[in-house]
Amino acid sequence: LMSGLNGVTLTAEEQEVSRNYGATLAAAVGTLDFWMYGAYHGIKEQSFLSFGQDQGLWTSHTHVWTGYRPHPSWLALQMFNKHVGAGPMLVAAAQSVPAFDLVASNTVYPNVSLASVYAFNTGTTYSVFAINKKLDGTHNGLDFGDGCTPFTLHLPFTNAASIMLYKLEGDPRETNRRQLNFQIVTQSISTACFSQEFVVNENTGGRTNGIPPGGIYLYVFEGCAASALATNPAVVINQAPWQEDPTYSTGIQFRAVFDQPVFGLTAGDIALTGTAGATSMTVTEVAGSQHTIFDVTVQGMQQPGTVVLTIPVNAATNAAGCGNTASTSSDNEVFFNVNYPPNTPVNATPADCTLGQPVVVALQASVFSDQNPGDYHTASQWQVSTNAGFTTRAWDSGTDTTHLTSVTTPALGYSTRYYWRVRYADPINAWSAYSTATWFETELDPNGPHAPTNQLPMDAATGVSLTPALYASGFADPNMGDTHAASQWQISMQSNFASLTWDSGQDAANLTNITSPHLWYESRYCWRVRYKDSAGIWGGYSSPTWFETLEFPHVYTWTNAVGGNWAVPGNWIPYGYPNGTGDVAVIAFEYFTGGPGR
The missing domain is CATH 2.60.40.10 (Immunoglobulins)
Incomplete structure (x- = not known):
């Protein structure tokens, strides 16, 4: 990163970190991969390095007085310029590539490839870059071990007359700034090691387990005879390299790789089977694959079970109109499991x-x-x-x-x-x-008003009005000059006020007394109040007290005795004589003629 680029200013220390990173083998891997990827996708001109000595951050060499040593990024591009030339790029279809989810600047970039292959052809010469983008150690929670990656190159030619390997390798964190740690190593590979399934190992210039971390290998095969492409495209379909199996994911991913460009492949051309009852899928061509690689996402699973994909004959055609052969697979089945959410915590x-x-x-x-x-x-x-x-x-x-x-x-x-x-x-x-x-x-704010005291109704009062007036003690505050700004009144049928019958909210008008809304007969209510001062601090609630409201009004009936004779003093049913406020008396009698009256 350059100071001033995209509006970012770097300190001197940060600029030194950036300068050192730009001179590492890791930066060379990124540079070459970026340039090759861009060229593959049609970018004709690219400018990244300046040919010169350490002036600024991105130059090709160290100062003359420090040895004029080339930086690894320059060497990586030099490998292409000297040993590949201007031959056209070929389609390089990755059948299986290690990948991981890269986390950078709080953003997750899923399925980032950890290896790249780029191929070129001029006449009978084929040049193949194989780049290992891994680091050794643990990164983002994943253990990459020694960082080596096995490579098998499926070559479309036979009978190489000679094989040369040009490589850059070493600790990806190191540079040539203080000493010469990196230079292009040239190695002749025995043609006895040639195979169309070309494996990078100790016999072909690599390690026992492939290319070391940050390794850039360029194989140049000369005197080759191109293999004739099959008339009918062949296709391999497997679960995608990053697909978990078994999975709870509602989108299960597969990857189909054709051995030549094809056209016309749709979801309706792919056979979807299995016991999970999947109902739909989408097909997406992988960007830059030149019509050879397609990702298939299956959805709509109805139950736990398997999801299986195959591509039947003639699902897609090549440029000559020839249909593909039936797909082959090493693992084209994924088990889908229903995921239940966690149990509710307590x-x-x-x-x-x-x-x-x-x-x-x-x-x-x-x-x-x-x-x-x-x-x-x-x-x-x-x-x-x-x-x-x-x-x-x-x-x-x-x-x-x-x-x-x-x-x-x-x-x-x-x-x-x-x-x-x-x-x-x-x-x-x-x-x-x-x-x-x-x-x-x-807890209470120590600077808040003192808790008031409930005054009326008195604690344990009975026969209280249905709209009682509540009175509390006067305002008092530990801070001189603070005044009474508001009150909050609460009534509940529970002594802990777990639920409220009424809450006044913040009330700046009714400070030490208030009339409650209409309550219910024969009920016990608790009440409390708290005060707020002019500094905006609430004090504690008063200690709750309770009262009981009026008895429910009764209805009395007075009936005459059997036979029309009035009972003296009368038969009041069911409560005796009316004696409560709001009681209602009804006199019922019978006429001597036998008809009812009231």
């Missing part, structure tokens, strides 16, 4: 209805469990809200891959009731339902 601590919690609260939930054997806990999402419906949230952790079953909240507000819940994710990002929310209340 809030553990703080226990429900806990009071006096610190404003920074440690939340603890139950351990992860899942119906799918082998599934494990990959992430959690924690939420804290001031309302049970979580329509607004005081804090949301988002997807948290670190704090799985316990977390500490950021600082919350004093004297506030908070509800909290959590959900869990499994390895394929299936989420459980949220835990049943529980609540806690935080």
Whole structure:
């Protein structure tokens, strides 16, 4: 990266890091791969290096007084310029290539290839670059071991008269800046090692297990006879190299590789079988494959089972109109398993209805469990809200891959009731339902107003009006000059106020007394109030007291005695004489003629 490029300014130290990286073998691998890939896709002119001494970051050589040593990127391009020439590029179809998910700048780039092959032909000479883009060691959680990659090149020619190998190899992290660590090594390979299935090993100039990390190998085969292409295209279809098997993924991927360019391949041309009941698929040509490689994604699996793909005869044709032969495979079957979301977690601590919690609260939930054997806990999402419906949230952790079953909240507000819940994710990002929310209340702000005292109705009062007037003590605050700004009144049928019958919310008008909304007969209610000062700080709630409302109004009936004689003093049914406010008396009698009256 250059200082000033794309608006980025680098420090002197960062520029030195960048300068050193640009001089490594790893940078040479990236440079050559980028140039070859660009050329393959039709980019005619590319400029990356300056021919010169260490002036700026991207030059070809060190200073003369330090040996005028070529940087590895220059050597890699020199391999092409000296030993390949201007021959046309050939289609290089990768049948199986190691890949991994690259994470850079908080972005995931899936299925990044770790090896590249580029081929050229001039007359009877074929030139093949084989590039190993691996590093040794562990990267992004994957262990690449010694970094070597096995290579087998499927060559479309026979009878090589000579084989020359030109290679750059060594520690990909090293440079030629201080000493000559890299130069192009030339090696003659015995033609006895030639095969159309050409394996890179110790006999062909490589290691026992292929090309070392950061290795750039150029094989030049001369005096070759081109193999005649089969009249009918051949095709191999297998599960994609990155496809997990078995899988829970709802999109299962296969890759079809033809030995020559073909046209007309559609989803309807591919045979989809298996026991999973898959219903659909899409076919996508791999960019730059020159009509030879196609990715097939299968979807719509109905149940656990297998997904199998084959390509029948004449599914696609070459430029001459010849149809393909039936596909062959080494592994064209993937087992699909139904993934169940994790079981719903349970809030553990703080226990429900806990009071006096610190404003920074440690939340603890139950351990992860899942119906799918082998599934494990990959992430959690924690939420804290001031309302049970979580329509607004005081804090949301988002997807948290670190704090799985316990977390500490950021600082919350004093004297506030908070509800909290959590959900869990499994390895394929299936989420459980949220835990049943529980609540806690935080401690009082030491600078807040003193908790008031309930005055009227008196504690344990009975026969209280259905719209009682509530009175509390006057405002008091530890900070001189603070005044009474608002109050919050609450009525509940529960002594812990777990659910509220009524909540005034912040009320700046009714500071020390208020008339409640209409309540119900013969019911016990608890009530409390808290005050807010002019600094915006809430104090604690008053200690709750309770009252009971009026008895429900009764209806009385007075009937005359049998035979029309009035009973004295009368038969009041069912409560005796009317004696309560709101009681209603109904007199029922019978006429002497026998007709009812009222």
